[in-house]
Amino acid sequence: MTPLALAGQVVLNGRPLFPPIRLELAPGRWTALLGPSGVGKSTLLRLIAGLPIGGSFTGRISGARPVALMAQDPGLLPWLTVRQNAALGARLRGEAADPARLDAILARTGLAGHAARYPAALSGGQRQRVALARTLMEDRPLVLLDEPFSALDARMRLAMQDLAAELLAGRMVLMVTHDPAEAARLAHRICLLTEAGLTAQAAPHIAAPRPPAHPEVLACQGALLTRLIEAAPA
Amino acid sequence: MSLRRIASLVLITLGCLLAWQGLVIATGVPHYILPGPGAVAGAMISHQTVLARAALHTGAEIVAGFAIGAAGGAGLAVAMAAFPRLAAALRPALLFSQVIPIFALAPLLTLWLGYGMAPKIAVTALICFFPVASAFMDGLLRTSPACLDLAQTMGAGRWRAMWHLRIPMALPGLGSGLTLAAVYAPIGAVIGEWVGGSEGLGAVMIHANGRMRIDLTFAALALVTLIALAFHGLVGALTRRALARFS
Numbered sequence: 001m002t003p004l005a006l007a008g009q010v011v012l013n014g015r016p017l018f019p020p021i022r023l024e025l026a027p028g029r030w031t032a033l034l035g036p037s038g039v040g041k042s043t044l045l046r047l048i049a050g051l052p053i054g055g056s057f058t059g060r061i062s063g064a065r066p067v068a069l070m071a072q073d074p075g076l077l078p079w080l081t082v083r084q085n086a087a088l089g090a091r092l093r094g095e096a097a098d099p100a101r102l103d104a105i106l107a108r109t110g111l112a113g114h115a116a117r118y119p120a121a122l123s124g125g126q127r128q129r130v131a132l133a134r135t136l137m138e139d140r141p142l143v144l145l146d147e148p149f150s151a152l153d154a155r156m157r158l159a160m161q162d163l164a165a166e167l168l169a170g171r172m173v174l175m176v177t178h179d180p181a182e183a184a185r186l187a188h189r190i191c192l193l194t195e196a197g198l199t200a201q202a203a204p205h206i207a208a209p210r211p212p213a214h215p216e217v218l219a220c221q222g223a224l225l226t227r228l229i230e231a232a233p234a
Numbered sequence: 235m236s237l238r239r240i241a242s243l244v245l246i247t248l249g250c251l252l253a254w255q256g257l258v259i260a261t262g263v264p265h266y267i268l269p270g271p272g273a274v275a276g277a278m279i280s281h282q283t284v285l286a287r288a289a290l291h292t293g294a295e296i297v298a299g300f301a302i303g304a305a306g307g308a309g310l311a312v313a314m315a316a317f318p319r320l321a322a323a324l325r326p327a328l329l330f331s332q333v334i335p336i337f338a339l340a341p342l343l344t345l346w347l348g349y350g351m352a353p354k355i356a357v358t359a360l361i362c363f364f365p366v367a368s369a370f371m372d373g374l375l376r377t378s379p380a381c382l383d384l385a386q387t388m389g390a391g392r393w394r395a396m397w398h399l400r401i402p403m404a405l406p407g408l409g410s411g412l413t414l415a416a417v418y419a420p421i422g423a424v425i426g427e428w429v430g431g432s433e434g435l436g437a438v439m440i441h442a443n444g445r446m447r448i449d450l451t452f453a454a455l456a457l458v459t460l461i462a463l464a465f466h467g468l469v470g471a472l473t474r475r476a477l478a479r480f481s
Contacts, residue, residue: 092385093389
C-alpha cells in the first residue's frame, strides 16, 4: 500500500482557506484531523476523496486512492434493504457483490438479523452500522471518515467507535472530527487544523480503541482542547 | 374516503344543486340562458348515446395526450439533469413554450395535423409536458449530496448513478408532476375539440351552444368535470401506490 501525501493550499472565493499545509497518511495507521467547525477539515477530506470542493487547490496529492467514504449522513437508500445498501458500491459499478463476503461483513457489523429490513425501520446507530458495512465492502486502500459518529448519543458513539476501530484495524484511515475525545480514543496520529495551519499532537501510547477515562486519554483530550482554544482567533 | 366525508360531500353537492334550481325558479331566467339541474339531467338522459360516444372519444385523447406528454416531459427532465449544459440551453425554450397561450396554438395544430384526434392529443401532450418535466427535474436536481458523494467515490458512472440514485430519489417529484398534469389533461383535449373537429365533448359543447341547447352544454361540461376528477384520482392513487417505497 502506498502512503498518501498532500502538500498545498485551498483557495475558496479568492481567499486561502488555511495557510499552506503538509499532510501525510501512513498505511495501517489511523490519523485524526481535528479542528473547529468551518476551518476546512471536510474540504481537505473531499480533496483527498477527489470530490468537488467548490474552490481551487494548488499543490500536490500523491498516493492511495480510490477511497471509501463514510460520513455523518449515512446516505442509505430508503428503497434498498440493509443487505442491498451494504452492497451499493457493486450495484453502482454494475458488478455483482460477493455474497459470502457480504454475509461475513453483515455478521461482523452485527446486522445479520437485519439484512432484509429497510433503513426506515433502523435506529440511528444501526444505520451507521450499515454505512460501516458498506465502507468495508468497498475494501479500498484508504478509508475516509467525515464525523461519522457525531450525530449519535454518547453511549452509541462509544460503541460505534469501538466497532469501527476493530473492523478498520490495519487500514489507512483519515478521520475528520471536531471532538477531541474521539481523536484521543482512536487515532495513532492527531493533526490539529486551525486558522493558523496544521500541527501535530502526540496521541496516547495505548492501543486503540482506548478506554475513555484512561488518564493518558484524558490528558491528550485536555491538551487538544487547550490548543483548540489557544488557536481561536481573537 | 371515510363514510362521513362521503356523506358530507353528497350533502354539499345536493345543497348546491338545490340552490341552483331555486335560483332558476326564483329569477325565471330562460332555459337557453341558464337551465336548471333538472333540465341538465334530462339532456344527459335524452342524449346519452351522443354523450357516451363523445366522452369515450375525449377520454381516449386525454389518456393518449397525457401518456405522450408525461413520457416526453420525464425523458427531457432526465436528459437535462444528466447534461447540465443541455439544461442551460433548453431552459429558456421550455419557459417560452409555457408562455405561448395554448389557445393560440390549437388552431395551428389543427391546420398542421388535421381534424382528427391528432391535434387534440398534441394539445393535451403539450399541456401535460411542462408540469411533469419541471417537477421531475426539480427532484432530479435535489439528489442528496451525501449520496452523490458516495456514488462518486464508489466509481459510479453518470447513467448508473442516474438509474440507481437520482431517478428513484426524484420519483416523488415525478408523482406530483403526473398528478398535476392529470388535472390539466382534460383541459387540453377540450380546447383541441373546441377549435376543430366534430367528435368529443368539446365539440358537443360548441354545437349545443350554437343551437342554444345550453342544457346539453352543461351536461357535456359536467361529464368533462367528472372525467377530470376521475382521471386525477386514478393517476394520484396509482402513483402513490407505485412510489410508496421510494419516499
